[in-house]
Amino acid sequence: MCKLILINGTVITLDENNRIIEDGAVLIEEGKIVKIGLSSDLLVKCKKDVVEIIDADGGIILPGFINAHSHLYSAFARGMPLVGELPTNFLEILQEIWWKLDLALNEDDVYYSALISAVDAVKAGTTTIIDHHASPNFCMNSLKIISEALSKIGLRGCLSYEVSDRNGKDSALEGIDENIRHIEWCNNNKNPLISASFGLHASFTLSDDTLKLCTEKERKFKTGFHIHLAEGKIDVNDSKKKYGKSVVSRLKERGILSEKTIAAHCIHLNENDLNILYSTKTNVVHNPRSNMNNAVGVAPIIEMFDMGIRPGLGTDGMGMDMTKEVYTSWLLQNHRKVKPFSFSPDEAYQMLTYNNAKIASKYFPLKLGSMEVGNAADIIILDYKPTTPINSNNLFSHLLFGSETASVKDTIINGKIVMRDAKITTINELEVIKKTKNLASKLWKRLYLGKD
Ligand SMILES: [Zn+2]
Numbered sequence: 001m002c003k004l005i006l007i008n009g010t011v012i013t014l015d016e017n018n019r020i021i022e023d024g025a026v027l028i029e030e031g032k033i034v035k036i037g038l039s040s041d042l043l044v045k046c047k048k049d050v051v052e053i054i055d056a057d058g059g060i061i062l063p064g065f066i067n068a069h070s071h072l073y074s075a076f077a078r079g080m081p082l083v084g085e086l087p088t089n090f091l092e093i094l095q096e097i098w099w100k101l102d103l104a105l106n107e108d109d110v111y112y113s114a115l116i117s118a119v120d121a122v123k124a125g126t127t128t129i130i131d132h133h134a135s136p137n138f139c140m141n142s143l144k145i146i147s148e149a150l151s152k153i154g155l156r157g158c159l160s161y162e163v164s165d166r167n168g169k170d171s172a173l174e175g176i177d178e179n180i181r182h183i184e185w186c187n188n189n190k191n192p193l194i195s196a197s198f199g200l201h202a203s204f205t206l207s208d209d210t211l212k213l214c215t216e217k218e219r220k221f222k223t224g225f226h227i228h229l230a231e232g233k234i235d236v237n238d239s240k241k242k243y244g245k246s247v248v249s250r251l252k253e254r255g256i257l258s259e260k261t262i263a264a265h266c267i268h269l270n271e272n273d274l275n276i277l278y279s280t281k282t283n284v285v286h287n288p289r290s291n292m293n294n295a296v297g298v299a300p301i302i303e304m305f306d307m308g309i310r311p312g313l314g315t316d317g318m319g320m321d322m323t324k325e326v327y328t329s330w331l332l333q334n335h336r337k338v339k340p341f342s343f344s345p346d347e348a349y350q351m352l353t354y355n356n357a358k359i360a361s362k363y364f365p366l367k368l369g370s371m372e373v374g375n376a377a378d379i380i381i382l383d384y385k386p387t388t389p390i391n392s393n394n395l396f397s398h399l400l401f402g403s404e405t406a407s408v409k410d411t412i413i414n415g416k417i418v419m420r421d422a423k424i425t426t427i428n429e430l431e432v433i434k435k436t437k438n439l440a441s442k443l444w445k446r447l448y449l450g451k452d
Pocket of ligand 1: 069070071132228264316317
């Protein structure tokens with residue numbers, strides 16, 4: 001891979017020292033960051049080796065964002081008509097919308113949902129996603145098809161298939177097989193862009209027998225699990241009623257929680273639950289916009305920070321824009337406490353930057369989410385020119401309040417330019433949109449009329 005240099009920007013390192021380098025530059029080679037410094041220095045030292053130069057034009061050069069819990073397959077729900085009685089609670093939302101949609105997805109839908117969601121990610125400056133997939137009627141090789149879509153765009157993704165008993169035992173077994181097939185594919189192919197976790201839907205759709213089978217299979221690979229946890233009250237009540245314990249206690253006893261397991265949502269928790277999540281080092285991922293959309297409650301993020309849990313941040317299918325997610329998280333925690341400054345912009349951005357970087361780096365060979373020599377070259381350039389002084393103390397306030405006017409100009413993933421001057425370089429976007437409109441229209445007809 002040729003050398004690429006990004007110049008004339010304010011480089012934000014997001015490493016331990018949180019350095020800000022005015023008029024900075026970053027040199028990239030073989031998918032990695034090889035030098036960080038001043039534009040004038042790096043250009044003189046490296047010019048003869050450099051094949052491509054990207055001028056940040058005074059913007060911000062920073063590590064790409066990470067989405068720690070996404071659902072690529074939700075793409076065709078955008079604008080989807082809802083017919084009949086509207087859902088009135090979380091279970092009805094699942095039954096009437098998501099579980100109908102996932103059953104209707106075919107191979108083309110899975111591929112193009114992933115492709116267009118990956119485009120959204122790149123445009124929003126999201127360079128890595130940790131995805132959770134479901135398409136019960138196209139299960140086998142669904143993660144292979146998604147891997148192909150992500151590779152086509154150039155997006156980095158850790159993929160998993162959600163095992164669930166909600167469609168019967170055979171469907172659960174197919175889900176387990178798909179996770180194992182994908183994990184083995186990742187182990188054999190060493191594709192730097194694609195990795196694997198082991199997906200589980202949620203405690204309330206998983207029997208003890210199925211969980212036992214999953215832990216037996218996962219033990220060989222130690223990928224950890226990716227599961228929804230205490231998202232709705234239904235998850236909590238089901239576990240209490242069937243097993244006489246909280247969801248967190250149940251999952252701990254079943255061997256699901258570990259430092260490689262991702263637990264999305266984590267809303268309805270007691271103090272003991274929080275202690276278990278802390279002691280097992282489980283990766284909690286907060287999804288504020290989805291939680292507000294489903295009206296399922298607010299996760300106790302401030303309490304998690306207080307006790308040393310380091311939650312990450314994900315969109316849970318609500319698009320791919322992490323700046324919107326982090327902004328919402330900050331507003332929501334302050335609103336919940338009815339006390340301003342309960343939750344700071346720094347804490348909100350800590351979830352998106354340091355915590356997500358720590359979580360995602362567990363699934364890929366190179367370190368992600370910070371600008372350090374040897375790290376993965378996943379970098380974005382924001383067209384944001386600070387109009388007030390910027391330093392490492394007020395950086396996250398700048399990003400939080402400035403994001404409304406800051407658009408992503410360029411996105412580089414694994415050292416490759418996947419968006420240049422706000423234009424995707426790896427596919428013809430309009431051609432893909434034509435296809436997705438057509439497929440979504442057919443999918444909606446199948447959902448509501450039972451035919452294409
Ligand atoms: Zn989810």
